Amino acid sequence: MPQQDDAFRAPRGTNDLLPPTSWDWYEVTRLALDTFARAGYAPVETPTFEHTEVFERGVGEASEVVNKQMYTFTDLGGRSLTLRPEGTAPVMRAVLEHRLDKGALPVKLAYGSSMYRQERPQKGRYRQFFQLGVEAIGSDRPTLDAEVIEIGMRFLRSAGVAPRLLLNSIGHLDDSCRLGYLGSLVEYLKANESKLDKEDVGRIDSNPLRTFDSKQGGTLKVMESAPLITDHLCDDCKRHFERVRDLLDKLNVEYELEPRLVRGLDYYTRTAFEYVAGELGAQNAVGGGGRYDGLAEALGGDPLPGIGFALGLDRILLARSHEGGSRAPIDVYVVALGEAAVEAALVLASQIRTAGLGADMDHAGRGMKGQMKDADRSGARFAAIIGDEELASNEVTLRDLASGEQERIPMESLIARVRP
Numbered sequence: 573m574p575q576q577d578d579a580f581r582a583p584r585g586t587n588d589l590l591p592p593t594s595w596d597w598y599e600v601t602r603l604a605l606d607t608f609a610r611a612g613y614a615p616v617e618t619p620t621f622e623h624t625e626v627f628e629r630g631v632g633e634a635s636e637v638v639n640k641q642m643y644t645f646t647d648l649g650g651r652s653l654t655l656r657p658e659g660t661a662p663v664m665r666a667v668l669e670h671r672l673d674k675g676a677l678p679v680k681l682a683y684g685s686s687m688y689r690q691e692r693p694q695k696g697r698y699r700q701f702f703q704l705g706v707e708a709i710g711s712d713r714p715t716l717d718a719e720v721i722e723i724g725m726r727f728l729r730s731a732g733v734a735p736r737l738l739l740n741s742i743g744h745l746d747d748s749c750r751l752g753y754l755g756s757l758v759e760y761l762k763a764n765e766s767k768l769d770k771e772d773v774g775r776i777d778s779n780p781l782r783t784f785d786s787k788q789g790g791t792l793k794v795m796e797s798a799p800l801i802t803d804h805l806c807d808d809c810k811r812h813f814e815r816v817r818d819l820l821d822k823l824n825v826e827y828e829l830e831p832r833l834v835r836g837l838d839y840y841t842r843t844a845f846e847y848v849a850g851e852l853g854a855q856n857a858v859g860g861g862g863r864y865d866g867l868a869e870a871l872g873g874d875p876l877p878g879i880g881f882a883l884g885l886d887r888i889l890l891a892r893s894h895e896g897g898s899r900a901p902i903d904v905y906v907v908a909l910g911e912a913a914v915e916a917a918l919v920l921a922s923q924i925r926t927a928g929l930g931a932d933m934d935h936a937g938r939g940m941k942g943q944m945k946d947a948d949r950s951g952a953r954f955a956a957i958i959g960d961e962e963l964a965s966n967e968v969t970l971r972d973l974a975s976g977e978q979e980r981i982p983m984e985s986l987i988a989r990v991r992p
């Protein structure tokens with residue numbers, strides 16, 4: 573049990589998202605979902621927890637996420653459930669369950685959801701974090717790879733992050749392609765076992781590709797001369813990769829080929845990519861994605877190709893923290909002077925909102941000075957002041973909070989006057 577003092581603090585690795593930062597979180601989430609929607613990606617939200625098998629099968633039992641990081645619990649019915657550590661397997665599970673794959677393909681979905689992984693917390697790495705992602709399911713065409721990669725880049729740029737794009741192809745699970753390559757990789761790793769970090773030795777058989785992700789000096793050195801997947805792609809995968817690169821060139825999306833870029837999750841095939849932001853330090857990956865043509869079958873469905881990405885919202889906010897500054901979209905702060913004006917202020921604020929604008933007012937019985945201060949804090953562009961005189965003549969005094977200029981105008985012309 574935690575000490576009493578700690579019991580009433582947010583658990584380690586979690587964050588309270590509070591204003592003003594929460595405004596940035598809200599703005600960036602909206603920007604992402606808008607950007608994805610404009611490419612035809614519909615919102616999707618799956619449950620926060622799934623049957624544990626969805627991740628065991630869909631993420632792979634040899635992956636670090638499944639092995640070490642899942643929040644798994646048994647519910648009162650004795651079922652093993654897991655808080656989702658990632659979004660792709662649940663979305664694919666939902667697509668198969670609801671037979672969305674029997675309709676028009678590809679199924680294009682987008683989400684902004686919390687994920688849970690029991691990792692060692694540090695800056696940019698949390699136990700509850702947010703991912704913005706898309707999944708495009710039901711087509712293996714390279715145009716889809718290019719579209720997905722480009723909208724991720726488009727969104728990150730408009731969010732104020734200028735990432736580098738790293739690109740690779742990891743082939744597919746066939747003897748003529750990745751399976752053959754894994755054979756030579758394992759052989760190479762075994763020949764160099766003595767120079768590898770201890771933890772990486774344990775991965776040689778279970779998840780050899782993962783050794784490319786090692787941060788250990790010894791392993792890093794060994795991996796510099798390791799055989800590369802790109803030299804072992806089958807003709808189909810090679811052609812697919814060439815086409816994706818060609819299309820990215822056509823879209824003016826710059827990328828760097830990174831033959832050591834792998835994805836830790838077993839179901840990934842062919843295109844793998846990562847968006848990296850220099851300013852983030854150790855946790856510099858803002859997002860990653862790739863094809864997962866083997867996932868549907870791993871979840872008991874028919875073969876169904878797909879591609880997607882997940883971007884770390886927490887890291888995006890860190891990467892653009894110098895910008896930020898989002899606040900409530902308040903256009904008008906209604907100032908009420910005297911009890912009689914309070915009701916009129918409440919009604920006016922409501923009418924302003926009906927017109928599609930933002931309005932706020934005092935609910936603490938402040939005087940004129942206090943309300944003007946609160947108006948500044950609210951971020952409003954205008955204060956609409958209602959006193960006895962204004963009430964009697966059905967007018968308001970409209971004050972431009974930036975310039976300080978003010979004028980008396982009829983109440984009914986207020987909305988037209990303040991509309992941006």
Ligand code: AMP
Nearest residue numbers: 696697698701857858859860882884887
């Ligand atoms: P992954 O699902 O592991 O491919 O991660 C995709 C992106 O999610 C990463 O590039 C990070 O930006 C973000 N991410 C992954 N794990 C965490 C975490 N523990 N805390 C914060 N962000 C994370």
